[in-house]
Amino acid sequence: MRHIGRAGFLLVATLAVVPLGTAVPVAASVAEAAAPAPATPVGLSATNNASSITLTWRQPPAGTRPASFRVYEGSTVVARNTTTHVTVPDLPFNSSHTYRVTAVDRAGRESAPSAPVTRRAFIGGPMACGITAPSGLSVTAVTASAASLSWSNAVPYYDQAGTILVLLDSVAVAQTTMDEFRIGGLAPGSTHTVQVARRDCVGQSHPGEPVTFTTGAGPAARPAPPGAVTVGARTATTVELSWAPGAGAAPAAGYAVYSGATRVATTTGPAARVTGLWRETGYEFTVAALDGAGNESTHSAPVQTGTQPCPDPPGRADAPTALTAVATASSSVVLSWTQDFAATSYTVYRVAGAGLPLGPVATTRTTSALISGLPPGSTAGYAVVATTAACGSSPRSDPLTVGTPAGPAARPAAPTGLTVARNTPNSDFTGTVTLSWTQPAGDDPPAGFRLYEGGALLATSDTTSVTLRLPGGPTHAVTVLAVDAAGNESGQSAPVTFTVSFLPPP
CATH class of the missing domain: 2.60.40.10 (Immunoglobulins)
Incomplete structure (x- = not known):
């Protein structure tokens, strides 16, 4: 058993594309240049099916807000997204992969990589149902009234996450699907043992290692806990919450809203608008009443909700960037580009070209495309649109002009x-x-x-x-x-x- 003593309380970079595909970053503002890099993503975990691996993580609020995230396998970027999860598709069955995630802000600053996670692409359905005990329980941000818990939610490829029970002094005080939680309403100078356990599909609990901590000194009174939390309007980055004030005990001077163990809003009334969230992401929120000294009540029961999937305006997303082109013969060019959100397909448009038909010329699932059958010595302009199933198509990328070298005019017929x-x-x-x-x-x-x-x-x-x-x-x-x-x-x-x-x- 470990013991923790008293402790204190706690955008995609815009690119301009020039002829021949040279990408030149737009100069960042003075404020952006002076800002710290984004914090390193935490809590990276993985699930899988037979030919893909899905990664999820959390982004701490420190540093500048990231515009996108990059998933690395070794030194290679294998996936990008603008939210805190991504699926790496088209993996060979029974192959093992180790990933890290970084956060990147609008100025192009990249965080240090997260801790790695290893996963195998294997059969889709798990052979077990929540039998893996949580590990790595840690207690931080201990005050006179509350403490933050975090742990690893990782499970082997044959198991599934299930539900986590949070136990305070051997009594279950909450259940969650997250990997962190905030416990409030504690007495000053009191010692507690906490534990987290995974509940399997038949109701059995599989507990991890217990941890003991002691709260700090302070007044004994605690405000009454708030009532049930109700979810209101949601956007891609915000969620509105409301609750009933608690009755009795010491009156509340305000309220704190937590996502897991992270405080995301404070308010003086029984409602809050949580901002700075990530699109298409599930959240669990709890609310604690605060007294004048900042002591927390017992938290409300967690409420689960999620943000909307599409950026604003609806159906639009950032366009592909860093478009480049290479002429592979007098008949063909290969276009490549970068996309910082998970797209389902890309369409290449010919937007200029003497004697060549304009409009869509290629559709691909990857971030490159071949345009073939071109006349020798011809010049044309191209732009790319990214499409997602949920949100529709992005604007077109900046156009890129590319020419084919001189050569014979004859071309075979297309198969x-x-x-x-x-x-x-x-x-x-x-x-x-x-x-x-x-x-x-x-x-x-x-x-x-x-x-x-x-x-x-x-x-x-x-x-x-x-x-x-x-x-x-x-x-x-x-x-x-x-x-x-x-x-x-x-x-x-x-x-x-x-x-x-x-x-x-x-």
Whole structure:
């Protein structure tokens, strides 16, 4: 058993895109330059299914408010988002991954990375139901009337989080799904033992290690606790709460609103508007009455709610940034960009180009795209729109102009009828996928074929089919194009989307 003694109380960076894709940061204001970097994210935890891992974390209020978050695997950014959770998709089944998260503000300052979390992409349904005891219980911000608890909510890939019981002196005083809690209404100079336990699906509790602490000195009177908390209007970053004042005991001089163990608002009346929240995020709030000296009553029961998913204005989000382009031949260019919120797809628009049709020219699930079948020595402008299922499309990115070099004008005809002819699981968690297509006749005969996923080359073939052995689990969206003897590429076929089959263990 550990003992803790008395203690004191406690935007995406805007980029301008210039020709040839050079990204130049806009100068930050003097105030931004002098501000501290965001605090390091805390409480990183993970859940999984067969081919993805979902990460969640909390962002402390210290430092500047982040505009976005970056998820690292090693030194590589594998995901970005503008809220405190993200799903890393298309992972091979049975693969293990270790992630850290950083916070980035509008001026581009990045926090130190969070503590790592390791998770395996495995079967979707957990084989256990909340049997893992919470670990790492810590008590901080101890006053004469209250204390903050935090712990690790991590569970192995085969288990699920379940509900956490908070025990004060062996009595359950609250249940929560979070990894922190604030206990109030304590007597001054009193010693207490706290513990957190995970409750499984049949009602059994699995307690973690207990911790003992002692409150500080102060007056003994405590205000009456507030009544049940009611949730009102919600936006992407705010939640309105109200409650009934407590009756009897010492009168309340004010109220403190907590999200877990973090104080997020104070007010003199029985209502508060909590600001600075993260979009599309679940929260649990409690309210404590305060006396004139700041002592806290017993907290209200936690109330669960969540913020709205879409930024303001509704249906809009920040546009893709850092658009770059590389001409890969006299017939093709590859565009790449950065997106700091989790998009479901991207559409590339041709916004300028003499003799070239304007409008959408490519749709991709990744942050790159190939534009092929272009005339030699041609110049065109492109912009990208990001789309999410819940919030619709972003504005267009800043346009980027790119030209193809000189070369022969002939181009093969674009393949048609791309389809999945075979998708068979193998015993080693891979899948065998056969793709086939048709090549129309044309004046420029193809010398071979290339299959692309976004702007990345996936495979080549000398015939109108290809068989690939791929890691099982990920979903791919693939196009095929014909290439002639000079290396010039045709336009692309319509895409085909498939998920690689695999055999789970018995």
